[in-house]
Amino acid sequence: MRTGDNKTTETAVDVAAYLDGVEPAERQADGHIVAALMARLSGEPARMWGPSIIGFGRYHYRYDSGREGDMCRIGFSPRKAELVFYLAGLDDADLVPLGKYRRGKGCLYVKRLDNIDMAVLEALIGKSLAHMDGLYPR
Template sequence: MYEPKMKENDNSVIEFIESVDSLKKREDAYKLLDIFTETTGFPAKMWGPSMIGFGAYHYKYESGHEGDAPLVGFSPRKAKISLYFATGDIEREMLLRDFGKHTAGKACVYINKVDDIHVDVLQALITQSITFLRKTYPEAKIQ
């Protein structure tokens, strides 16, 4: 049976941030920790070995695949900082136009540093993602 790598665990968020090699990335991780915590109202939790997630929801696709995921999150990786938001919403794409210096994949938005982005737009992206997931999975238990 498939066992997802990205599961919520009891590892310490602070210990994980302190293990980041780059001082600048650690500083940015603490800034993001404050922004995400304040904006979501959820405590930070580790998901898998390297993702800091906020809130959680249970999803189930038409294919039958289901699981749990954080509502939003981030990870201070070596190359860039990964930000995790819900996909599939046109509002996300519109917000990203005013976000600042970034690149985007399907589920991730990548930044070099917090100083490259507009924090007010980051807060709007966080809020938009949670709103979108609540609408998309109304039966899901959002925590």
């Protein structure tokens, strides 16, 4: 697959405007909080990736299959039912003190920020950034 065939690419959509349209209102507020946290920790501005991922930083990947592309280093999506975090390099043990969450393949799902320990989330984001820096140095 060539680089241009990837579905999730950086777009020019305004992140603040996107977040202002998120529903329900609680998810919108949580989205603004997470965006500010990730921007502070990454030192990167928020950018839209595809129609619903808010990402920070970027890296270029190339698989043995020949597929390659660019993706955000960390990101999240404020979906209607829950926040979805795209973080790499986390172990199950890292997540134990977080609070209420569920985990999918490569994703962390949180219904509400007030159900989790924000200091633990901050540490998880930092660990993911360090992991990405190790795999894909800037």
